[in-house]
Amino acid sequence: MLNSLIYRARQVRDLIRRDGVASTAKMIVQRVRFGPGQWPRADIFAHFDFVSNASPLAVRGSAELGSLLWVIPDFSIGSGGHLNIFRTIFHLESMGYQSTILIVGPTVHLDAVSARRDIADHFFPLKADVVIEGGDLPAAEFAVATGWQTAYFVRRFPSSLKKIYFAQDFEPYFYPMGSEYIFAENTYHFGFFGIAAGDWLAERLERDYGMKTRAVGFGVEHDRYRPLPRREPHIKRVFFYARPPTPRRAFELGLLVLDAVHRALPSVEFVLAGWNTADYRIPFPHLDCGTVGLDELPDLYAQCDVALVLSLTNLSLLPLELMGCGCAVVSNTGANVEWLLSEEIAVLTEPTPEALSRAVCELLENDERRMALIARAEAFAKTQHWSNVAVAFEAGLQSARETSLCAA
Structure with missing residues (x-):
């Protein structure tokens, strides 16, 4: 019985990662309504239809120079990957580029109006139009895939479009070795030009898959992430980026680390943020902040002395943001981290x-x-600007213009 419950819990966790909270909740309600033994059968063909669908996607009109069609999965408020996408669009708009955002596989936003409103209210005030899958698509100079699922849609666009892969992580690692690992890995053979977050990812895509790539770095929102007054400097605090549904952030390893710190230094306080951890038994005293709004993060970071941020695939943005707020960072070794972080900071x-x-x-x-360490790290964080990342992204677009690509 226990094994069955654990299996079902993992199924729900994986469904939330894959389909979003709203879609998963709808499926659970449907299955409960049907009753035990009468649940609808899983439809692999419907769920992965986009993988084998080769029907061309039509675009209207002629493409203007500097126009982009961004293909994104649906999003929830607080999505870090989407924050980076929308931030990039925002900076490119200030440089004269025009964008349209296509949401594929909608699970949260069923209409473009609500999606555009959420982008403006919770991310950036973009000029870009938003289209839901199935809507009318304008021609663009560039079609941009932003994740492995979206790459299958970009593959179906006319070959006249220059196809970009905005890769923020090595996404096959998000899955056990199996079908989804392979589906994700196959997209690196589609012949798109890669604009990759960091040298580690760019080099891996070139070395292992023969992609032509351009690396862009990370930046810091300096107006937001800055040192703030410490209210209780006599209390030592450790911040932990706790995200149980995101295996690459090593939640279980992090808890073992914090427990060992508590046993060695019982007076230290612990602050957990990133996800609601109330359903986990955590034996040491801690403050569970759950998901924290962007405007509240700087003060939270500034009240901590040390932060534990683990990255088992590509580096998180949090280390730079923590450094900007005057908090020392501890992380794991690995080329996926050391392309940006060093023992100096x-x-x-x-x-x-x-x-x-x-x-x-x-x-x-x-x-x-x-x-x-904090002084060196803060000085380094001040040199990292999102405007420079946007300039590097634009250089990637120019490289794609000049590169002869053989799209799948």
Whole structure:
């Protein structure tokens, strides 16, 4: 019975990752209505229809130079990947580019008006039009895939469009070795020009898949992420980026690290943010902040001395934002992290509970070392600008114009 419950819990977790909360809730209600033993059968063909669908997608009109058609999955408020997409569109608009956003596989937004409103209210005030899958699509100079599912749609656009893959992570790693791993990996053979978040990802796509790529870095919103007054400087606090439904953020490993720190330094306080962790037994005292609004994050970061941020695939944006707020960062080693972070600005160690907890404790117990690290990290964060990332992205578009690509 217990194994069955665990299996069902993992199924729900995977469905939320794949289809979103609203779609998953609708499916659960439907299955409960049907009753035990009468649940609808899983329809693999309907769910993965986009993988084998080769029907061309039509666009109207003629493309203007500097126009982009962004193909995105539907989004929820707080999505970091979508924040980066919308931020890029915002900066490109300020540089004279025109964008249209196509939402495929809608699960949250069933109409363009509500989607556009949520983008403006919770991300950026974009000029871009929004179209829901099945709507009328304008021609564009560039069609931009923003994730592996969307790459299958971009593949169906006319070959006259220059096809871009805005890759923010190595997405096959989001899945166990199986069909979805392969479906994601296959998209790297579609012949798109890759604009990749960071050197590690760009180099991997070139080396392993023969993609032509351009790397862009990360930036910091300096008006938001800046040092703020510390209200209780006598209390040592550790921040942990806790996201149980995102395996690449190593939630379980992080809890073991924090528990070891608590046993070594019982007076230290712990702050968890990123997801609601109330359903988990966490034996040490902690503040569970759940999902925190962007405007509330800087003060939260500024009240902490050390942050534990784990990245098992591509690096998270959080380290730079924490550094900008004057919080020391501990993370794991690996080329996926060290393309941006170094021992000059963060403490990097092997991803074991022993090594990571020791690194956190040493920073908490050595004020001089911690403050020196914070000063170097804050200075580095100030050099990272999103406007420069947008310039690099534009250079990637220019490279795509000049590169002869063989799209699938």
